[in-house]
Each structure stands twice: as structure tokens, then as C-alpha cells.
Amino acid sequence: MKGLEKIKKIDLAYKPTPLYKLNNISLITGKNIFVKRDDMTGIGLGGNKVRKLEYLLADAIKCGADTIITTGAAQSNHAMLTAACCRKLGLDVILVLLKRGVTEKKGNLLLNDLMGVEVVFVDSDRTQDLYAEINRISDQLKAAGKTPYTIPIGASVPLGVLGYVDCVKEMIEQSRDQDIKIDHIVCCTGSGGTYAGLLLGAKLFKPEIKVTGIAVTLDDFYPVVKELVNQSCDLIKAGPISIEDDIHLFNYAGDGYAIPSERGNAAINLMARNEGLFLDPVYTGKTFGGLLDLIDDGYFEEDENIVFLHTGGAASIFAFM
Numbered sequence: 001m002k003g004l005e006k007i008k009k010i011d012l013a014y015k016p017t018p019l020y021k022l023n024n025i026s027l028i029t030g031k032n033i034f035v036k037r038d039d040m041t042g043i044g045l046g047g048n049k050v051r052k053l054e055y056l057l058a059d060a061i062k063c064g065a066d067t068i069i070t071t072g073a074a075q076s077n078h079a080m081l082t083a084a085c086c087r088k089l090g091l092d093v094i095l096v097l098l099k100r101g102v103t104e105k106k107g108n109l110l111l112n113d114l115m116g117v118e119v120v121f122v123d124s125d126r127t128q129d130l131y132a133e134i135n136r137i138s139d140q141l142k143a144a145g146k147t148p149y150t151i152p153i154g155a156s157v158p159l160g161v162l163g164y165v166d167c168v169k170e171m172i173e174q175s176r177d178q179d180i181k182i183d184h185i186v187c188c189t190g191s192g193g194t195y196a197g198l199l200l201g202a203k204l205f206k207p208e209i210k211v212t213g214i215a216v217t218l219d220d221f222y223p224v225v226k227e228l229v230n231q232s233c234d235l236i237k238a239g240p241i242s243i244e245d246d247i248h249l250f251n252y253a254g255d256g257y258a259i260p261s262e263r264g265n266a267a268i269n270l271m272a273r274n275e276g277l278f279l280d281p282v283y284t285g286k287t288f289g290g291l292l293d294l295i296d297d298g299y300f301e302e303d304e305n306i307v308f309l310h311t312g313g314a315a316s317i318f319a320f321m
């Protein structure tokens with residue numbers, strides 16, 4: 001895929017991340033369940049944002065940026081990982097976060113503090129107010145002769161999506177080496193970019209792989225994913241790709257984003273007790289809970305090999321549980 005290779009990225013993640021079978025969970029559920037350990041991408045506490053940041057921070061450097069500004073919830077994994085990558089690359093970083101939920105120095109806020117990162121809280125429920133604050137800070141920095149670069153929430157923009165197109169390529173190579181046939185990938189959907197990337201990657205490199213997203217916010221991700229896939233196709237000059245019938249999304253937000261759910265917490269316990277693997281209460285626990293429910297509902301084919309993408313988020317265990 002020449003268009004993809006032409007886009008600049010920085011090597012930030014430790015790759016390939018492991019792919020292996022969850023033997024005990026597979027026995028319990030009667031399904032072949034594998035895990036792709038993108039919680040082991042190697043910077044901060046690991047997680048999915050590092051692959052996206054490989055493209056976005058390369059772009060920032062290309063644009064001559066010296067200060068990265070990004071945004072999200074108070075306990076945003078994305079914000080913490082952006083800060084960690086910036087520390088590694090020697091870039092300044094400012095995090096503009098919503099002053100809602102767990103705002104004490106716990107979880108990701110503790111990690112931001114350890115990195116000495118500047119955090120600006122916005123006392124609002126509206127994401128528009130985050131971007132208004134970002135614009136204000138950007139203008140101030142420019143007036144002081146700096147070159148800021150803004151990364152939107154979750155890095156779910158076309159450049160970021162490409163990180164998960166790469167991940168599909170990586171999984172296909174691993175499946176060849178390990179002689180496993182991947183039939184289905186299940187991932188968390190929080191701002192849409194990871195799911196869009198996996199879907200596009202599957203379409204480009206192995207269209208028979210089905211990709212299912214489990215949403216952990218109450219938003220409707222169908223239009224978001226469709227738009228992101230189309231824009232990413234344009235970016236890599238892949239031509240128009242029809243994905244309308246391939247978008248499979250389920251909602252397991254429960255009472256809402258960052259409100260732990262009984263289903264999610266039960267999934268966290270099951271994974272910890274049987275595989276020694278930690279999921280988190282905001283993203284991956286709810287996602288794995290959704291996957292288990294879908295098994296019970298007969299959603300997967302009889303002998304499918306299912307890959308659960310572990311997207312990280314460990315710091316939330318210490319903020320929310």
C-alpha cells in the first residue's frame with residue numbers, strides 16, 4: 001500500500017505487540033479468544049494512542065512544532081500518553097482537560113504530575129469549551145514566538161487512524177507466522193479512531209476479517225467511523241471504499257462514559273483471575289464485558305478465532321476502582 005508508506009511516522013511503540021491465545025478464557029467461554037497486547041506499546045503504561053501518535057507527532061515535527069496541546073477527560077489515557085511521548089521526544093506539552101469526574105491526583109493525573117506536565121482544567125461539560133481554551137492558549141503561545149500543534153480528542157483524526165491500519169498489517173503478519181486464522185477483531189470505541197483504523201486495515205489487507213466495535217460512550221459512532229474511514233482513504237489515496245455494511249457497533253457504555261458498570265467490572269475480575277491480565281473500568285473492561293455478552297447471544301460463528309484488542313488504560317484502575 002504505497003499511499004500508506006508515503007506518510008511520515010516516528011517509531012514510538014514497541015512493535016510487534018504480542019498476539020496470543022487466552023487459553024483459560026477460551027476454555028471458559030468455549031470460543032477461541034486471542035488477545036493483541038496493545039497495552040504493551042511501551043511508553044507510559046502503554047495503550048492504543050501510541051500508534052496514533054506515531055503519525056501525529058511526526059506531522060507536528062514536520063510542521064516545526066515545539067509545543068503539543070491536547071485534550072480530553074480529566075483521566076484521559078490519550079492525554080497522558082501524548083505527554084509521555086512528548087517527554088520522550090523533547091517537546092513541550094500542555095493538557096487541557098475537563099474538570100469532571102476523578103480530578104484528584106490519582107490515576108492518569110498522578111502520572112501527568114510525575115512527568116511535570118502542565119494541566120489546564122476547564123470547568124465545563126462541553127467539549128466546545130475545551131477547544132475554545134485550546135485556541136486561547138495557542139494564540140498566547142504564538143504571540144510568544146512558539147509553534148503550537150493541537151491534537152484533537154483521542155487523536156481520532158485521519159492521520160491517527162493510520163496507526164490502526166498498521167496494526168492490522170502487523171496482526172496479519174503475526175497470524176501467518178503463528179499459523180492462526182484471524183476471523184474477527186473486537187475493540188473498544190471511545191472516540192472512533194481505533195475502530196475506523198482496524199476496519200480500514202481489514203478492508204485493505206484482508207477483507208474477510210470482521211471488525212466489531214464496543215462503544216463506551218453514549219455517542220452514535222456510525223457516522224463518525226464512516227467519515228473517518230473515508231477521510232483516511234483520501235489521505236492514503238486508497239480510492240473510495242464501501243464500508244456501510246461492515247460497520248458493526250454495540251453499546252456497552254452502561255450509565256455513561258467513565259461510569260464503571262457491573263458487566264465491565266465482572267469482566268475485569270474474570271480476566272484478572274483467569275489470565276493474570278488487567279483491564280480497566282472505563283474502556284477495556286466494558287469492551288470485554290460486551291464481547292462476553294455477544295458470545296452468550298450467539299453473535300460469533302461456531303469456530304471463529306476472535307482477537308480482543310487490549311487498548312490499555314491501566315491507570316484508570318487506580319482512579320476509579
Ligand SMILES: Cc1ncc(COP(=O)(O)O)c(C=O)c1O
Nearest residue numbers: 077190191192193194311312313
Ligand atoms: C484505554 C483505551 N481504550 C480504548 C480507547 C478508545 O479508542 P478510540 O478513542 O480510538 O476509539 C481509548 C481512548 O481514549 C483508551 O484510552
